[in-house]
Amino acid sequence: MGRGVAVAGASVLSLVVWGCNLAEPPPFDPREITRAERERSAEVRSGTLPALPTTMESYTADGTGTTGASGMPATGRSIAPGEIVRMPLREVMQRAAANNAEVRVSAYDPAINATKVVENEAHYDPIFFTNVKWDKQFDRTPGTVIPNPNNPTSAQNILITVENNDIYTIESGVKEYLPSGGQISLSYQTVQSRYNPVRYVLNNYWDNELKLQLTQPLLRDFGYEVNWARVTIAKNDQRVSMLDFRKTLEDNTNELEKDYWNLYEAQREVEIQENLLRQTRDLANLLWQQSIIGGKATHVEASQGIAAVYSREAVLAQAKAHVLDISDDIKRRMGDPEFAIAGPIQVLPADAPVEEPVTFTLQDQVETALLNRLELGQQQIRINSAEVARQVAINGLYPKLDLVASASVQGLSTSFGAAFSDQFDKGHGIYSLGLQLEVPLGNREARAIYQRALLQQLQAQNSYKNIRDQIMEDVSQAVRDINTTWIQLDRARKSRFRQEDVLGGLEQRRASGVQVLDPSFVQLELDQQERLAEAQRIEAQSLANYNISLAKLEKAKGTILRYNNIIMEQDWYPRPYAPTRQRNTQVSASR
Helix, strand or coil: CCCCCCCECCHHHHHHHHHHHCCCCCCCCHHHHCHHHHHHHCCCCCCCCCCCCCCCCCECCCCCECCCCCCCCCCCCCCCHHHEEEECHHHHHHHHHHHCHHHHHHHHHHHHHHHHHHHHHHHHCCEEEEEEEEEEEEEEEEEEEEECCCCCCCCCEEEEEEEEEEEEEEEEEEEEECCCCCEEEEEEEEEEEECCCCCCCCCCEEEEEEEEEEEEECCCCCCHHHHCHHHHHHHHHHHHHHHHHHHHHHHHHHHHHHHHHHHHHHHHHHHHHHHHHHHHHHHHHHHHHHHHHCCCCCHHHHHHHHHHHHHHHHHHHHHHHHHHHHHHHHHHHHCCCCCCCCCCCEEEECCCCCCCCCCCCHHHHHHHHHHHCHHHHHHHHHHHHHHHHHHHHHHCCCCEEEEEEEEEEEEEECCHHHHHHHHHHHCEEEEEEEEEEECCCCCHHHHHHHHHHHHHHHHHHHHHHHHHHHHHHHHHHHHHHHHHHHHHHHHHHHHHHHHHHHHHHHHHHHHHCCCCCCHHHHHHHHHHHHHHHHHHHHHHHHHHHHHHHHHHHHHHHCCHHHHCCECCCECCCCHHHCCCCCCCECCCCCC
């Protein structure tokens, strides 16, 4: 649109990128957070409301009443020149991108979802474990007869009626869940056993074992795609939240653009109402003077003019308040601590609106929207997540068949060192290999899960078509709105020219003395002043609406950030669906 808007930005995106590295927050103190606002609010002057009049006031030559309380202007609180800051739209967008509270809140969601990605990936991190156990066996037995361990060839046996044994076990190792669905562990175990009475030739012996164990599903829960699904979906959720962040930024940018041009319209409304009041006061003063000197006007015509003055002062007061309301909303959306919402500084527009016709090709605008609207990107991600969930559900239909394997090297002796040497010198190997099979009869749970996953995938695909249709409707309506507002602006300006001509003719007739200043003519001129002001107001409104419709089209196309040169340096599209333009971007700012 020919606007050289500088790159706007926000340090808030550090939350998106470095959300996991934030320091511990200080204690939450709501009064401290609002302290600056309260201090700035105290600077705002508030006038004393005057008492209502009880009788008709006299009228003076300057157009004011001689009775009633003073201290507040009749048209509302005046704005001192030092309290007005005229700000170009570029700067408004910069400050909002850097400081808007709603955008900052939304920026936490991608960082929060990034931690969920790490949380799911961490499921496959190695785990170190140590198990320490002491078994104290002090049991009575019904009587066990065993050969003498110290003299196996002797005929003398040993009768055991009480066992007083101490067995110490220490096992340390590393285990890990595999992306293929299995679990593997490597551990070293040492067992020291002391039996009383003696049961074996070696008493107080050490049994060392190096163990490798593997459990691997072969059907259900097998495969990288199935077991990595939680990570894939978590990454998709993070991308969706990043697009939600972009949506918040787009919505705030669009609302700021509307506020800016509505503020232009409201400011023009004040200027129009001030000019109308000035014209009305001039006429009322003329009628008042004529009634005093016994000229062409009587007391009736003078009262007509004075009543119109009071009525238009009230309208002007409302117009001024409307300017302050929109200014406060812009300050809120900027979120800049330099411009407290309840503070004395009022923001007014510095840029002139676009007054040139813009022609669009509808098909080009639709194609641009289909490439850039974030809702389509989000739905593509959701379709991908639904497909991942369906693949997991298909895998869940299979029987559970697991491979269980283990291998260990054992060593045994009367001391730890000797057992360790025995373990690796002679290599006492122990091996195990087996299969475990489970077949759920009916398999109703898995079938229901698959049916749900299939329906959710179909729902996501149909939602994509619905969103696509909605986008095309949005663009079509936005283009039509531009054409309509331009026609309205053209007709409003032509109407204003004619209303100016009518009022000029009436004023000329009054000034020439040809026209008698009777109540009908006075009312005609007062009405024509108001009709001209209304035509000027409609023209200002049409011009603001035309500029708002231009921004509305950019919002409908998903390019409003680029339109305002707000760039996001975050890869928010899933790579399989990335558009060819503006792919790797970041919200950054230079203030």
